[in-house]
Amino acid sequence: MDEILSLCRRRGFIFPSSEIYGGLAGFYDYGPLGCELKKNIRDAWWQDMVHRRDDIVGMDGSIIMHPGVWKASGHVDGFSDPMVDCRESKMRYRADQLFYASVEVDRQIIGYVCVLEDSSMEVAALEAAKQLKSKLPVRGELQPLQLKCYMDAPETVQKLIPSPATGTPGALTPPRAFNLMFATHVGAVCDDASAAYLRPETAQGIFVNFKNILDSVHRKLPFGVAQIGRAFRNEITPRNFIFRSREFEQMELEYFIGPDADWEDLHRQWVEERLHWHHSIGIRPELLGLQVHAKEKLAHYSRACTDITFRYPFGQQELEGIAARGNFDLTRHQEASGKSLEYFDEEMRKKYIPHVIEPSVGVDRVLLAVLCSAYGRDKIDGEERTVLRLHPRVAPIKAAIFPLVKNKPEVVLMAQDIHRQLMKRWNVAYDASGAIGRRYRRMDEVGTPFAITVDFESLENGTVTLRERDSTKQRRMDAREIMDHIADAINS
Numbered sequence: 165m166d167e168i169l170s171l172c173r174r175r176g177f178i179f180p181s182s183e184i185y186g187g188l189a190g191f192y193d194y195g196p197l198g199c200e201l202k203k204n205i206r207d208a209w210w211q212d213m214v215h216r217r218d219d220i221v222g223m224d225g226s227i228i229m230h231p232g233v234w235k236a237s238g239h240v241d242g243f244s245d246p247m248v249d250c251r252e253s254k255m256r257y258r259a260d261q262l263f264y265a266s267v268e269v270d271r272q273i274i275g276y277v278c279v280l281e282d283s284s285m286e287v288a289a290l291e292a293a294k295q296l297k298s299k300l301p302v303r304g305e306l307q308p309l310q311l312k313c314y315m316d317a318p319e320t321v322q323k324l325i326p327s328p329a330t331g332t333p334g335a336l337t338p339p340r341a342f343n344l345m346f347a348t349h350v351g352a353v354c355d356d357a358s359a360a361y362l363r364p365e366t367a368q369g370i371f372v373n374f375k376n377i378l379d380s381v382h383r384k385l386p387f388g389v390a391q392i393g394r395a396f397r398n399e400i401t402p403r404n405f406i407f408r409s410r411e412f413e414q415m416e417l418e419y420f421i422g423p424d425a426d427w428e429d430l431h432r433q434w435v436e437e438r439l440h441w442h443h444s445i446g447i448r449p450e451l452l453g454l455q456v457h458a459k460e461k462l463a464h465y466s467r468a469c470t471d472i473t474f475r476y477p478f479g480q481q482e483l484e485g486i487a488a489r490g491n492f493d494l495t496r497h498q499e500a501s502g503k504s505l506e507y508f509d510e511e512m513r514k515k516y517i518p519h520v521i522e523p524s525v526g527v528d529r530v531l532l533a534v535l536c537s538a539y540g541r542d543k544i545d546g547e548e549r550t551v552l553r554l555h556p557r558v559a560p561i562k563a564a565i566f567p568l569v570k571n572k573p574e575v576v577l578m579a580q581d582i583h584r585q586l587m588k589r590w591n592v593a594y595d596a597s598g599a600i601g602r603r604y605r606r607m608d609e610v611g612t613p614f615a616i617t618v619d620f621e622s623l624e625n626g627t628v629t630l631r632e633r634d635s636t637k638q639r640r641m642d643a644r645e646i647m648d649h650i651a652d653a654i655n656s
């Protein structure tokens with residue numbers, strides 16, 4: 165993860181937001197290459213989910229919506245995480261991300277340890293247990309630790325659990341609900357009546373526009389509405405870089421189906437379709453997984469939920485959620501707004517509120533998965549290189565054009581001409597400085613799939629050298645074939 169962070173900063177993918185002021189936890193800025201990569205991910209999703217299907221249309225809703233939307237959707241009352249404070253350090257934690265264990269020596273509890281959830285928490289807990297034992301006058305074998313979630317600790321035990329920040333037992337407050345929505349005010353008057361929220365998800369914008377869209381496109385069920393946009397959550401503990409931030413982007417899709425449709429089969433199809441999409445943009449299949457939510461842990465209105473997970477350097481975590489949500493959302497908005505959100509089914513000659521399958525994924529989490537999947541180091545001709553093996557479809561720069569020398573005007577002119585041609589279609593780079601090997605390395609590190617070199621032979625027969633990033637193989641190709649070659653790789 166550290167290597168990826170350093171690459172992101174060095175080569176202008178991602179910076180901490182407002183860095184010259186010390187940054188702001190949970191917010192990030194995308195630099196020149198990061199914003200290209202992000203745009204390519206968004207475009208790939210939009211092309212595959214909207215343009216290349218005739219049963220899905222798009223929309224782009226406002227970030228601030230009528231506050232009634234969030235009341236009806238249940239976000240005002242229930243969109244919260246359990247929070248605990250450390251009274252000493254003033255640090256805040258998500259109670260469901262804190263894990264504790266009793267430390268036992270010869271079946272006697274000598275105290276407790278508490279760690280933050282991550283892939284190395286067992287090691288951290290054991291270390292803390294050994295330290296605790298060394299400070300006390302006890303002898304004997306340390307029993308194996310059994311980590312449990314802080315949320316499951318009885319109140320009497322919670323009082324004895326140490327703060328992970330200071331190690332002081334009893335410094336943590338009992339868990340309490342913390343609403344994750346950012347509140348603001350609309351208009352000049354700042355009172356309860358003007359209170360509004362930055363949207364914590366894009367999905368509700370689709371539900372409240374269901375009727376508008378249906379009436380304007382006249383689709384038959386099943387049909388879907390897709391939206392890409394910013395979402396805001398005041399996460400208690402933003403962490404793991406852009407994986408959990410407070411401002412992020414979502415790509416959400418509501419696929420409306422009839423109440424009698426085989427929702428289990430449709431849900432299964434969507435899980436497969438979305439898994440396939442992640443493969444298609446270059447995420448390595450062996451790093452992806454599925455996690456089916458247990459029925460008893462689902463929200464009351466939810467029928468099924470499967471997460472597509474990715475093996476990030478900090479553990480296997482949710483990348484995308486695919487939920488079968490019944491007709492909860494539309495029903496709630498119909499009740500709260502008093503406006504009918506029913507669909508008239510001409511074949512069945514009856515009205516009903518459609519049900520929905522919802523694939524929902526964060527752009528930033530996809531981007532991080534793409535980077536982690538593509539990052540590698542290898543040796544070329546005895547020299548170590550860092551390489552991003554990005555799929556050409558998402559690569560920020562599709563090709564780099566190099567004149568072999570910069571003091572031969574004909575070579576430079578031909579290289580500039582190829583650059584101008586390719587620029588009309590894609591983001592491409594022109595680099596005339598330094599040894600050719602150095603120029604290759606610079607492009608490998610940012611994932612540019614092709615390097616095109618114009619040399620003396622090019623002037624004679626119109627061919628150039630095309631070098632492929634992954635294999636580093638070079639071959640001569642007619643300059644007129646380059647455009648098709650890159651297009652084929654992007655569409656593969």
Ligand code: ATP
Nearest residue numbers: 399407408409412482483484485524525526528529
């Ligand atoms: P988590 O359990 O990780 O908090 P969630 O189940 O609350 O996620 P959803 O509400 O289902 O997430 O949101 C859909 C998608 O939006 C997630 O799968 C994820 O890709 C993305 N997402 C959610 N919260 C964040 C965040 N704080 N930062 C970045 N992406 C996020």
